[in-house]
Amino acid sequence: MASSVIERLRQDRAAHLEELSAFLKIPSISSISEHKEDIRAAAEWLKQAFLQAKMEKVEIIETKKHPIVYAEWLDAGPEAKTILIYGHYDVQPVDPLHLWETEPFEPTVRDGKLYARGASDDKGQVFMHLKAVQTMLEVEGTLPFNVKFLIEGEEEIGSPNLDEFVANEKERLAADVLLISDTTMLEAGKPAICSGLRGIAALEIRVKGAKGDLHSGLYGGAVQNALHALVQLLASMRDENGKITIDGFYEGIEIPSAEEMESIKALGSGEEALKEELGVNELFGEKGYTARERTWIRPTLELNGVYGGFQGEGVKTVIPAEATAKITCRLVPGQDPIDILEKIEAHIQAHTPPGVTVTTERHDTGKPFVAPVTDPVFAACARAYEEVYQTEVAYTRMGGSIPVVETFDSQLHIPIVLMGFGLPSENFHAPNEHFHLENFDKGMETIVAFWNQYANR
Incomplete structure (x- = not known):
């Protein structure tokens, strides 16, 4: 039962953090050629982690640059739902190095946060799905759904080889839903389902x-x-x-609908809190729009x-x-x-x-991506968030980019759920990137809750 899985996740937390730290120590910077072997090492690390998680099939798939790691478990059978999980194991460069308080590839926990390059974007969030699946299989012996993982090593350089792979492998990637955890919550304690990316x-x-x-x-x-x-x-x-x-x-x-604009306004501007968070005395941007509108829809x-x-x-x-x-x-x-x-x-x-x-x-x-959130899978995602975080979920867009999402949308024609657990303040792409461990813990519980709700609906 789900409660037994959650109990095991809590028991294994220290071991999971130790494993994640080993993953984060690999400097898998995709944009710098001297780290080519580190990219390979990260892919091999993932392959072994998926084998340990009892995936039935695990492959490292070569591309013209950095490899893709693919894994699947399909024993739930053809009548069960199939969940495709996408993420990336490559990370951004660490410059300027002197601004890091601790070494970027020496993971450090302080003040309830895990500091390292890739902690939030996206190794930490990929790892959560891997361990959630592994724990469910260890505790329950099976899954109520089929699962496929597609983890790439080129997202931080624009996924130049993934479009072709997705177009050529639509049968392999066939699923009922695509789940991505590479976005942010609205703020601490306030989960969000993202409906659009720039x-x-x-x-x-x-x-x-x-x-x-x-x-x-x-x-x-x-x-x-x-x-x-x-x-x-x-x-x-x-x-x-x-x-x-x-x-x-x-x-x-394309101008967002009046309904979406009202939902954005209902979240409040958040501008005073943003100024305080960023340490600036004034925000700046295109006149006539709030800071949220500038970062989400402009x-x-x-x-x-x-x-x-x-x-x-x-x-x-x-x-x-x-x-x-x-x-x-x-x-x-x-x-x-x-x-x-x-x-x-x-x-x-x-x-x-x-x-x-x-x-x-x-x-x-x-290319930018925007999608409606009317499919029942989004309601299941919202219920899972609200069950764990005990607060109403927000529906947002995100100012960042995940280049391949639009390709998934046009090629696979399935709902895409952007279900992130990072916070906007976690310095991804900047010195002192970190991941709040509260969301590491609650995130895995939310993932398990969502999978069970979706598979059994």
Whole structure:
């Protein structure tokens, strides 16, 4: 019975945290080539963990870059519900390292939180599903549903090889529902079911001036400075009120329904709490929208890195010959990432300052996703959350991106439940990423409750 499973989960908590820590110690950074073997090690770790969990079939599936880990248990039979669980084992880079209070790949528990890169995004949440399944099988000897796991190693670089895999493996991935835990709750103690994700379009801009760095006294005032040119170019992309000035950037955006807008407003702005959490005296963004609306239903253009010239201690009087910027746009329904990249490139061509040449390199792309939450599976998910957290669940969108979700939607045609247990304040993608252990504990109990409710309805 479910109560016996919950009791076992509580008994095994220390062992589970020790196992999760071993997983988190693997620096599986997908974007940096020197970590290729670490990615492989993380995939092998997962394979062994799934075998330990008594999955019937476990495979490491090669792609053009990093492998996929697939596992399944189908003994419930063809009449039972089948749940497909997606997640990722790759993580973001850790820079800037000096801002971490403890080593990013040496998991540390303090103040009820587990600190490590990947603790919340997404190794910790993947691990919860794995251990929930394993515990149910150990305690009950069986499951009331079939389960499939698809865990990839490229999510943090835009899942470049997963679209093709999903399109080619629709029979293997056939299921009644897709469950993803890679989103956040609304706030501490307030669970949320996410109905939408923003898409992403990433671009790197390189500005080239003179053939090399120049003495700023000998040449200053006679030649273009690559950093000045880059700053001028970047400033042309957004006005002082946060509106993006790329021609056609907002064309075709789908406006949420009046009902959804009212539900967002009913959650309150949360802006005072957000300012306190972030340590800022004022929020900033597109005029006419609240902070929640800006992060859930409006697109963005953000600078993720700008660099060039002398970076060391003190002063070096040079005119930099090169400068670089990295940009990501978060996109909403009605926007296409390739179209947006083309528009940014056209803007760059039209606004390049004299005396420099500009080249671009495209990176991650992913389409936005939004879905209705009318299928009965969402009601089962809400009941499970409310049973464990003892509070009403919120229905939200999330400002982040999971690029392959739109692909799952278009290829598999099944309900997609975004059932996250992270908190927005947990520093994923930033120094000192962590996972609140309260949600690690309650999350596994919620997962078990949801699976039982869904399988037996």
